[in-house]
Amino acid sequence: MDNRRLIIDAAKGLFWHRGYSTTSPKQVMTEAGVGQGSFYHHFPAKADLGQEVVRENGRDLVASVRAAMEGLPTGRERLAAFLGSAGDALGGCRIGGFAYDAGIVDEPGLREPLGAAFNELTGLLEQVVREAQDDGTVSPKLDPATTAATLLAVVEGAFVLARATGRQASADAATAGALALLDG
Structure with a gap:
């Protein structure tokens, strides 16, 4: 695996568990097992790495939703599959968590790929x-x-x-209610 990939993968985990704002490039380097030269060769600034991680997480999210919907015969079943993506809500959403990170939302270059991911997902859901x-x-x-x-x-x-209640049942009730509302 190349160093760029190691850095991105390490950052994805650290940004998820610790947040973008509170994770230093040094922590990413240590987790990835790369030196400072390699890090800054691939990502001249932390924001460059942040953009890549947000973009990848967004692509991963949209791809996972598409995969969950694939092959389901009705639109309602595809929408139910999307609602089922909160089936492990205690783990949190790897893209949604960025919306709470001031370092992401205060930086237009980081906020843009975050918004783009949600816009793409909204477009997909509208189609379904x-x-x-x-x-x-x-x-x-x-x-x-x-x-x-x-x-x-x-x-x-x-x-x-x-995450706030520590209970998956809170998420399950919300998604079940949304599914019931689809019937009008």
Whole structure:
């Protein structure tokens, strides 16, 4: 594995567990087992590494949602699969957690890939809501854009509730309620 990949993988874990703002380049170097020269060769500034990690986590999230939906016959089942992504809410969302990190949201270069990931996911969900309406598995009264935004907010909120309460049941109740609302 090349040093760039080692650095990114180490940063993904550290940023997730410790936060972007509170993780130093030195901690990333130590975790990755690389020297300062290698680190700064690949990432001249910590923000450069942050952008790459946020982008990768966003791509990973969208890919995992697409994979969970793949092959499911109805739009409603695909939406249920998305809601099921909060099935391990105590672990938290690897992209949503960045929205609480001041070092991410205060830096436009870091906030942009975070927003882009959520925008892509919202677009995917909007498409699936339309498909579910077309196949008759959710209410035709639902506005696809609003419903997509709501479903994303429910899942992200489910992660927050589960972590705050220490109970997966908090997330499960939120996602079950959202699924019931799809019926209009």
